[in-house]
Amino acid sequence: METxxxxxxxxxxxxxxxxxxxxxxxxxxxxxALLAILGELKISAWIQERLGPMxxxxxxxxxxxxxxxxxxxKEDLTPDSANKPLFNLAPYIIFMGAYASFAVIPxxxxxxxxxxxxxxxxxxxxxSIAVIxxxxxxxxxxxxxxxxxxxxxxxxIISYEIPGAMAILSVAVLAxxxxxxxxxxxxxxxxxxxxxxGGQGSWSKIWVFPFTLVLSLIYLVAxxxxxxxxxxxxxxxxxxxxxxxxxxxxxxxxxxxFFAEYANMFVVAAVLTITFFGGWNSPFxxxxxxxxxxxxxxxxxxxxxxxxxxxxxxxxxxxxVDQLMYVGWKxxxxxxxxxxxxxxxxxxxx
Amino acid sequence: MTINEIYEQLKEEYGDSIIELIENPPCDSxxxxxxxxxxxxxxxxxxxxxxxxxxLMCLSGLDLGENLSAVYHLYSMKHSHKVVLKTIVPKxxxxxxxxxxxxRTADWHEREAYDLIGIIFEGHHNLIRILCPYDxxxxxxxxxxxxxxxxxxxxxxx
Amino acid sequence: xxxxxxIELDYSKIESDRMRLNVGPQHPxxxxxxxxxxxxxxxxxxxxxxxxxxxxRCFEKHAEKMTYPQVIxxxxxxxxxxxxxxxxxxxMAIEKMLGIEVPEKVQYIRVIMCELNRIASHQIxxxxxxxxxxxxxxxxxxxxxxxxxxxxxxxxxxxxxLFNYFWIxxxxxxxxxxxxxxxxxxxxxxxxxxxEIEDLLIYNKIFIxxxxxxxxxxxxxxxxxxxxxxxxxxxxxxxDLRKNEPYSIYDxxxxxxxxxxxxxxTVGDCWDRNIVxxxxxxxxxxxxxxxxxxMPNEGDVQEKLPKKIKPxxxxxxxxxxNPKGDLGFYIVSNGTDKPERVKARGTSFVNLSVLxxxxxxxxxxxxxxxxxxxxxxxxxxxx
Numbered sequence: 001m002e003t004x005x006x007x008x009x010x011x012x013x014x015x016x017x018x019x020x021x022x023x024x025x026x027x028x029x030x031x032x033a034l035l036a037i038l039g040e041l042k043i044s045a046w047i048q049e050r051l052g053p054m055x056x057x058x059x060x061x062x063x064x065x066x067x068x069x070x071x072x073x074k075e076d077l078t079p080d081s082a083n084k085p086l087f088n089l090a091p092y093i094i095f096m097g098a099y100a101s102f103a104v105i106p107x108x109x110x111x112x113x114x115x116x117x118x119x120x121x122x123x124x125x126x127x128s129i130a131v132i133x134x135x136x137x138x139x140x141x142x143x144x145x146x147x148x149x150x151x152x153x154x155x156x157i158i159s160y161e162i163p164g165a166m167a168i169l170s171v172a173v174l175a176x177x178x179x180x181x182x183x184x185x186x187x188x189x190x191x192x193x194x195x196x197x198g199g200q201g202s203w204s205k206i207w208v209f210p211f212t213l214v215l216s217l218i219y220l221v222a223x224x225x226x227x228x229x230x231x232x233x234x235x236x237x238x239x240x241x242x243x244x245x246x247x248x249x250x251x252x253x254x255x256x257x258f259f260a261e262y263a264n265m266f267v268v269a270a271v272l273t274i275t276f277f278g279g280w281n282s283p284f285x286x287x288x289x290x291x292x293x294x295x296x297x298x299x300x301x302x303x304x305x306x307x308x309x310x311x312x313x314x315x316x317x318x319x320x321v322d323q324l325m326y327v328g329w330k331x332x333x334x335x336x337x338x339x340x341x342x343x344x345x346x347x348x349x350x
Numbered sequence: 351m352t353i354n355e356i357y358e359q360l361k362e363e364y365g366d367s368i369i370e371l372i373e374n375p376p377c378d379s380x381x382x383x384x385x386x387x388x389x390x391x392x393x394x395x396x397x398x399x400x401x402x403x404x405x406l407m408c409l410s411g412l413d414l415g416e417n418l419s420a421v422y423h424l425y426s427m428k429h430s431h432k433v434v435l436k437t438i439v440p441k442x443x444x445x446x447x448x449x450x451x452x453x454r455t456a457d458w459h460e461r462e463a464y465d466l467i468g469i470i471f472e473g474h475h476n477l478i479r480i481l482c483p484y485d486x487x488x489x490x491x492x493x494x495x496x497x498x499x500x501x502x503x504x505x506x507x508x
Numbered sequence: 509x510x511x512x513x514x515i516e517l518d519y520s521k522i523e524s525d526r527m528r529l530n531v532g533p534q535h536p537x538x539x540x541x542x543x544x545x546x547x548x549x550x551x552x553x554x555x556x557x558x559x560x561x562x563x564x565r566c567f568e569k570h571a572e573k574m575t576y577p578q579v580i581x582x583x584x585x586x587x588x589x590x591x592x593x594x595x596x597x598x599x600m601a602i603e604k605m606l607g608i609e610v611p612e613k614v615q616y617i618r619v620i621m622c623e624l625n626r627i628a629s630h631q632i633x634x635x636x637x638x639x640x641x642x643x644x645x646x647x648x649x650x651x652x653x654x655x656x657x658x659x660x661x662x663x664x665x666x667x668x669x670l671f672n673y674f675w676i677x678x679x680x681x682x683x684x685x686x687x688x689x690x691x692x693x694x695x696x697x698x699x700x701x702x703x704e705i706e707d708l709l710i711y712n713k714i715f716i717x718x719x720x721x722x723x724x725x726x727x728x729x730x731x732x733x734x735x736x737x738x739x740x741x742x743x744x745x746x747x748d749l750r751k752n753e754p755y756s757i758y759d760x761x762x763x764x765x766x767x768x769x770x771x772x773x774t775v776g777d778c779w780d781r782n783i784v785x786x787x788x789x790x791x792x793x794x795x796x797x798x799x800x801x802x803m804p805n806e807g808d809v810q811e812k813l814p815k816k817i818k819p820x821x822x823x824x825x826x827x828x829x830n831p832k833g834d835l836g837f838y839i840v841s842n843g844t845d846k847p848e849r850v851k852a853r854g855t856s857f858v859n860l861s862v863l864x865x866x867x868x869x870x871x872x873x874x875x876x877x878x879x880x881x882x883x884x885x886x887x888x889x890x891x
Contacts, residue, residue: 048648318642377822410851455734481561
């Protein structure tokens with residue numbers, strides 16, 4: 001089936017259509033961030049046998065809005081000794097990196113903001129922009145904790161991008177494409193055709209299943225590291241670095257860091273969904289399959305992985321920086337290479 | 351080993367440096383020693399077989415009015431016996447050899463005694479104030495201590 | 509996973525800029541207002557200088573101006589999470605000087621209260637240690653349980669933290685009628701939670717990686733620094749005042765002294781100090797159960813005392829096993845109703861002094877864990 005963007009059909013004027021297309025993910029992102037913050041608050045509360053916020057609105061569901069209002073009201077401090085242009089720019093660059101990824105994330109076969117044919121590559125490329133923002137923020141704060149956090153963050157994100165990229169590359173091999181739409185379409189026809197089970201094909205693909213499973217786990221771990229979530233929240237490791245690279249930020253600028261973190265969580269969850277878990281496809285073949293259902297399946301799968309990240313955060317302790325490097329370079333990287341090699345061989349033989 | 355036996359043995363070895371044994375039940379008995387030889391006595395107490403006081407429980411400074419005093423409570427993990435040593439030094443020249451090299455724990459105890467009582471422990475590697483600010487004046491636990499009016503232009507009595 | 513050995517660098521060959529980092533007095537992991545001046549070579553700690561005194565409240569000076577019973581509330585404020593245990597050596601010292609025997613029932617209530625408070629203190633220690641390692645959830649599990657213990661204290665003494673419950677010659681008040689049942693219910697709950705925490709945190713792979721082989725304190729160094737409590741026992745030294753020098757009525761109970769055995773790393777590492785606390789909670793539960801069984805129901809809770817307590821002239825040093833180690837009071841009496849001098853040998857004060865010794869050569873994140881494993885309360889360090 002040929003994919004199109006329904007907005008172009010609705011709005012004849014191309015300029016307005018483009019603006020609308022780029023705003024829709026932003027609106028989604030804001031709504032999602034509020035939901036994710038609420039989820040973080042409530043899930044952590046349930047894990048810890050608390051009630052969580054209960055005062056704002058019924059069962060505290062308006063709490064995220066209250067938090068946003070609080071952050072907007074707060075004084076926007078810039079330290080005296082900070083490098084002001086870089087300090088002020090950093091949060092926006094980090095957010096930009098996260099938001100730019102939404103340009104290629106296909107929510108449905110009728111809504112792909114930008115259907116470029118190197119979508120996977122693009123996500124990895126713009127995802128790295130966040131590193132620049134983190135270094136800028138950490139260095140410009142003129143705070144030793146921020147600097148340590150930024151240094152750790154760069155080391156961490158760079159080392160974890162490689163195993164993550166290897167995992168994703170194997171999907172590109174299986175799908176023979178970097179285009180996220182094509183990857184989605186290649187997984188049509190029920191749960192059995194998802195790339196975690198080797199994609200479409202004959203029974204011989206069972207050989208590939210262990211490798212794709214390992215790769216999906218590797219990507220999950222790497223994505224946790226890339227979004228600086230526990231057990232890899234070393235750059236902002238609260239107990240040693242106070243708040244890491246965003247120690248000196250307050251008010252809206254801090255909110256941007258916060259927002260970017262949640263946006264990044266969604267991006268990695270979306271990539272995981274698209275590459276291994278069928279993207280917009282229904283797990284039941286043609287049942288519940290269609291443009292409308294696409295959005296439902298895609299968002300629910302992505303939310304599942306977001307919730308998984310939240311769940312892990314409230315369960316696990318934090319690794320140390322050298323152990324993190326050890327896991328990245330000596331465990332994940334060799335395994336991802338081996339799996340990638342096997343999947344490539346399998347693809348060649350088939 | 352009881353404190354009397356320890357006293358006898360120390361008296362034999364150090365003679366005049368060991369001044370007297372004070373027994374005052376139900377309170378603790380203590381041995382009063384001369385300040386100059388406290389390091390040697392402590393060294394013997396730690397290393398000589400039979401004593402082996404490897405654990406310095408507490409080191410306290412005391413203001414006795416005219417004099418200052420340092421009190422050492424020693425314990426032996428091996429023999430489970432205790433001894434209390436006391437030294438008395440005049441207030442105008444309160445110098446006692448440091449036992450920090452014998453028990454590392456004495457480091458902070460001696461700094462505290464210096465900080466609050468004003469006993470100067472000779473041979474301590476870093477005898478600076480510990481509980482009060484580094485530039486505080488006077489020794490607060492002395493009986494004749496008068497708190498300063500101002501500290502860094504802040505009024506002290508409130 | 510990770511380097512198993514202490515990271516040692518030959519600094520004569522490597523030239524790099526060191527960074528001096530000021531940790532505290534306001535920092536999430538210094539457990540109060542401790543300031544550490546840390547010299548870092550990259551991430552590796554080369555020097556630690558603790559600066560204390562930010563919470564100095566002149567306890568010893570105040571004590572000289574108070575009568576003997578008036579000192580007790582100040583003692584509560586030293587180590588404010590183990591107030592019951594703090595009061596015990598002080599009141600025992602005065603009672604010994606006065607030569608009075610406290611009633612049997614009082615002894616049992618004191619032991620039960622002390623052991624409950626030991627559990628509460630160890631819960632905070634393990635909880636905050638987990639927090640230092642980045643695990644937030646066990647922290648709240650422990651705090652939930654601690655609430656039940658505090659509720660008992662509240663019923664007995666009227667206060668939740670600073671009790672002023674042990675008085676010279678007895679107790680401030682008798683316990684409530686359902687005391688025994690309440691305590692037994694808590695013991696049950698403590699055991700249940702400890703099992704949960706062991707699964708969730710203590711034997712967690714990441715937690716073991718973080719804490720095993722970190723901050724190794726050899727037993728001879730521990731003794732030389734006069735460390736005590738779980739810090740000493742974590743290094744494998746089987747020393748507990750309750751057994752080695754039984755005070756109060758501890759000789760009537762059957763319990764073990766858990767020591768660090770280096771199960772997952774080296775003897776005396778952070779994990780060992782932590783597991784000693786976990787196991788001590790179980791031993792405290794055993795003591796409480798035995799004490800509840802033996803405790804007489806009837807009896808007076810206050811010995812007859814003169815209106816003005818005037819211990820004879822002399823000095824006494826009394827120590828007792830606090831959750832954090834041995835807490836000693838050196839009390840000099842001049843025969844009046846006010847002490848000449850009350851010197852507290854703060855457990856945390858002594859235990860903290862070993863930090864610079866055992867944290868060199870580890871990573872900065874380890875320093876925080878080592879500090880957490882020593883389990884200090886700044887109220888007692890600074891007094």
